[in-house]
Amino acid sequence: MGMFMNRSPCFVLYIGPHDRAKCLDLTLPEWEIEVFEGPCGISALTRRPDIVLIDPFADSDDGSALDVARADNWMKQLTCMAISYPPPVCALVPEGTSQDIRVDLMDIGIDDGLQWPVSSRMLRAMVNLYGQKKSITQALDSKQAALDKSFAYLDRFKQEMGTAKKQLAAERKSLNAALKQNQQMILERRRMKSVQADLKTSLEENMDGFGKVLHTLIEHRVEYNRGHGRRVAEIATFIGKDMGFDEKKLEDLRKAGMLHEIGLLFLADAPYQQSSIQAAKFIAKNEDFGMPDHQTDYDRTLMVQYPVKGAELLKQCPGFESAAKIISQLNENADGTGFPDGLKRRYISMASKILAGADALDTLRETPGITSTDDILIGLERLSGARLEPVIVGQLEKYVVTHLGPDDFRVRGVGIEQLVPGMVLATALFTASGTKLFTANTRLTKYFIEKIIQYHREYPVDTTVYIKV
Incomplete structure (x- = not known):
């Protein structure tokens, strides 16, 4: 229950027969109770009760046929209390009260119907529950007040903005003129970029043509x-x-x-x-x-x-x-x-x-x-x-065996893990640092393959090894 789980005294307003009030389990020091035979006179209360218990059905033992008119009359008088946050009002109903009767009681403004006899534990739970509701309502009212204040500030700000708007209108005219000039500059810039792109394309074509002329001259000369x-x-x-x-x-x-x-x-x-x-x-x-x-x-x-x-x-x-x-x-x-x-x-x-x-x-x-x-x-x-x-x-040898050698011998690339003794290297084998491990035409042995694997762990070798088939 949060902050409402404390044991501070609870003020209960009971409206009903005095003899029935004595039967309430409210004898502990944490409860304060004030009894009225009817709603008349409650306007003289000087403080807000934590909960109001009305007992309009004290003389009825049958919960299936209750007349809610009396309860309605009492509720109308209770609504006249000048309290900022009205306390919860609960009606004491006899055992066996139907759901329809409970709904009728809620329709006339009663918050809940508590079955007689009611325990202090139930009342404490109701007080805590509606205490939370009161706190939430107060918080909402506080936020609403802050919101109203903010709207007031906004109204004043709106007036100031109106003044600023008039000032900006004058500046807008000068800006429009500047924007038109800027737009013309943008169009001109686009045109210049287009011309520049055409010139670049033309220059590239001329460079390419110049290169071809030089190459042709070299070939013929x-x-x-x-x-x-x-x-x-x-x-x-x-x-x-x-x-x-x-x-x-x-x-x-x-x-x-x-x-x-x-x-x-x-x-x-x-x-x-x-x-x-x-x-x-x-x-x-x-x-x-x-x-x-x-x-x-x-x-x-x-x-x-x-x-x-x-x-x-x-x-x-x-x-x-x-x-x-x-x-x-x-x-x-x-x-x-x-x-x-x-x-x-x-x-x-x-x-x-x-x-x-x-x-x-x-x-x-x-x-x-x-x-x-x-x-x-x-x-x-x-x-x-x-x-x-x-x-x-090493790169040149790779080019030779992949581009120049289909008529003289066939080669294929294999991974280092696929090497087996007896294979013949088609190209020299180098580490990434440039260290030559084996020359072309080297026939691999088990020792050579182990050496390649060992080097590959520390100084990676080209992952594709070209071998003769």
């Missing part, structure tokens, strides 16, 4: 390498995708692959050119790879410098700056013996490493004496760690 640029671009983008390059980097890599030989146009004997692999060997060993006798020292120097010369040319063309940067490091070797700066592995950009590998692979395909993919794989292994980054070599 350096006739021994026709199709070389397209193949290098295809190989490079394959590796770039596999290594997680985004679309912008892949496009720059494709441009670099298509145009990486543009520097060869500076050679005196244009139809003759050496591959980037031969140029790298020339730098490292100062060997002569069949260069014509009539070539000057300038031509020989230019042969190894052509990526830098080509990059300097492309840097002047908007949209080709990134491709030029990739091409400029084409002849840098993984072991630091390259040109022009002798950069080592980590100082060479990944895109330039990929481009160098793609150029090397396609050059090997065109090299006399290379008759099978096995020859290509052997040639790539010789370049690993010197000319090319070992990780790039």
Whole structure:
């Protein structure tokens, strides 16, 4: 019952015969009772009773046939009490009172009908129940008063808002004029954006066309390498995708692959050119790879410098700056013996490493004496760690066995957990950190497989291993 479970005195107003009032179980100190024979005189009460008990049926023992007229008359007189929160009124009814009689009593305003004799425990429960009702009613009245006060504030606020509205109306006119001007500016901005988009599309088309012109010029000027640029671009983008390059980097890599030989146009004997692999060997060993006798020292120097010369040319063309940067490091070797700066592995950009590998692979395909993919794989292994980054070599070998080898041998990819002794690796196997575990054509043994699994736990290996079938 919450706060009403205390044992403070309860004031009971009983209206009925005095002799019946004596029968009520209200002898405990916590009860105070005042008895009236009828409702007359109750207006003289100075305080509010906690509960009113009316006993209009004291002279009736039959609860099936009661006359509620007397109770109705008493209720009409009770309603004249000047009390802010009227107390609950309960009628004492004899045993066996029908439900219809109880409903009739509730219709005339009586809160409940209590069966005679009534216990003090029942009265205490009724007092607590209606005490809660009174508290709730008081709380609601308090909230209603606060609400009325809020509405009063709102009315005053409404008047102030009316004044502000008149002031805003004047500002609205000036704002409308500003909005019209702003709308015109928005329309003009949209038009400018549309023009800019058209210009961008046109520029991209012009750049693409310019790139095609340069590539066509390279193909026809350096006739021994026709199709070389397209193949290098295809190989490079394959590796770039596999290594997680985004679309912008892949496009720059494709441009670099298509145009990486543009520097060869500076050679005196244009139809003759050496591959980037031969140029790298020339730098490292100062060997002569069949260069014509009539070539000057300038031509020989230019042969190894052509990526830098080509990059300097492309840097002047908007949209080709990134491709030029990739091409400029084409002849840098993984072991630091390259040109022009002798950069080592980590100082060479990944895109330039990929481009160098793609150029090397396609050059090997065109090299006399290379008759099978096995020859290509052997040639790539010789370049690993010197000319090319070992990780790039692994990617190139993957490209070879998945794109170039259907006529020479068949390969399939298996998971590390599917490896069994006797399988032959189609490509070299590297860890994610670049450590080479096994070369291509290695026949796996139980010990080798256990070693691969052990490394995979600490330094993950490519989850797809390509083996010969």
